[in-house]
Amino acid sequence: MSRKFSPGAWVKRLLLRAVVILAVFWGGGIALFSIVPVPFSAVMAERQIGAWLSGDFRYVAHSDWVGMEDISPWMGLAVIAAEDQKFPEHWGFDVAAIEKALAHNERNESRVRGASTLSQQTAKNLFLWDGRSWMRKGLEAGLTVGIETVWSKKRILTVYLNIAEFGDGVFGVEAASQRYFNKPASRLSLSEAALLAAVLPNPIRYKADAPSGYVRSRQAWIMRQMRQLGGEGFMERNALM
Numbered sequence: 001m002s003r004k005f006s007p008g009a010w011v012k013r014l015l016l017r018a019v020v021i022l023a024v025f026w027g028g029g030i031a032l033f034s035i036v037p038v039p040f041s042a043v044m045a046e047r048q049i050g051a052w053l054s055g056d057f058r059y060v061a062h063s064d065w066v067g068m069e070d071i072s073p074w075m076g077l078a079v080i081a082a083e084d085q086k087f088p089e090h091w092g093f094d095v096a097a098i099e100k101a102l103a104h105n106e107r108n109e110s111r112v113r114g115a116s117t118l119s120q121q122t123a124k125n126l127f128l129w130d131g132r133s134w135m136r137k138g139l140e141a142g143l144t145v146g147i148e149t150v151w152s153k154k155r156i157l158t159v160y161l162n163i164a165e166f167g168d169g170v171f172g173v174e175a176a177s178q179r180y181f182n183k184p185a186s187r188l189s190l191s192e193a194a195l196l197a198a199v200l201p202n203p204i205r206y207k208a209d210a211p212s213g214y215v216r217s218r219q220a221w222i223m224r225q226m227r228q229l230g231g232e233g234f235m236e237r238n239a240l241m
Contacts, residue, residue, distance in 0.1 A: 026143060027146065029126070029127060030150050033159065037162075038126065041126045041163040042127050042128055042129060043124075043129075043130060043163070043165060044063065044163070046130055047061050061169055062169055062175050063163065063171040063172040063174075063175055064172060064174040064175050064178075065162050065174070066162065066173070066174045066185055068158045068161075068240075070184065070186045071158075071173055071188075072187065072193060073232045074189065074192075075185060075188050075193040076157050076161065076235055077231070077234060077235055078194045078196065078197035078222055078226060079118065079164070079197050080229070080240075081194075081222050081225035082200060082222045083121070083200060086117075087118050087119075087153065088153055088238035088240070090117060090119075092144040092145060093117060093119075093120070093141075097117075118157065119144050119147060119148055120141075120144045121160065121164075122147060122156055122159055122160045122163070123140050123143035124140050124143075125160075125163050125164065125165075126143075126159065126163060127143050128143070153238065153239070154239060154240050154241075157240055161173045162174070164200060166199060167207070167208060170203075173185045176196055177192075179209075180192075180195075190223060190226065191223060194219045194220075194222040194223045195215070195219045196208055197219075198219040198222055199211075199215060
């Protein structure tokens with residue numbers, strides 16, 4: 001006797017298989033990229049495909065992988081000062097920052113504030129699509145736990161710096177340093193690193209090669225925070241160099 005076809009059960013099986021495939025894919029990616037340089041990220045692929053679909057065949061999402069030993073310690077310190085000052089301490093999530101952001105967003109619905117750590121941003125940029133949704137945030141949380149479990153803090157920072165978007169088609173600190181300062185990332189100064197970090201909230205709107213007054217003021221604030229954190233000593237103490 002044949003079983004009656006159930007569309008609902010078929011959909012559930014299909015979704016379950018999709019979840020298993022994605023889990024294996026993402027889990028394999030986390031394991032692989034704990035030791036292997038990242039050739040491209042999901043955001044890079046999204047930008048490139050979007051450009052092709054819009055007819056822009058001149059756009060190239062460019063990135064040059066470099067190890068932490070080839071990145072100025074000022075650059076790592078700059079993104080920590082700008083984006084996630086508790087990075088060496090937390091387990092992937094800054095609960096206090098999340099609570100503050102939720103309270104702020106309840107009071108100011110038109111000006112949404114984020115609270116993503118460097119770990120969360122790395123997970124999102126590497127594996128997920130751009131945009132805002134509860135589904136994406138849920139996947140981001142799971143991937144963040146994964147990379148925090150498998151990777152060291154130094155590895156997370158290295159990958160972040162190599163896939164972060166610093167401008168139109170400019171991904172990673174080496175490409176950004178060559179594009180904006182005509183020098184390798186290893187030679188970035190404190191002020192140059194702070195300028196690159198200053199555009200990270202919106203690298204398409206904010207320009208490192210034509211910084212607005214807001215970007216300059218943010219750069220100055222980041223430089224003060226870098227000094228308050230302890231400069232290069234902060235990176236050494238937390239084994240991030």
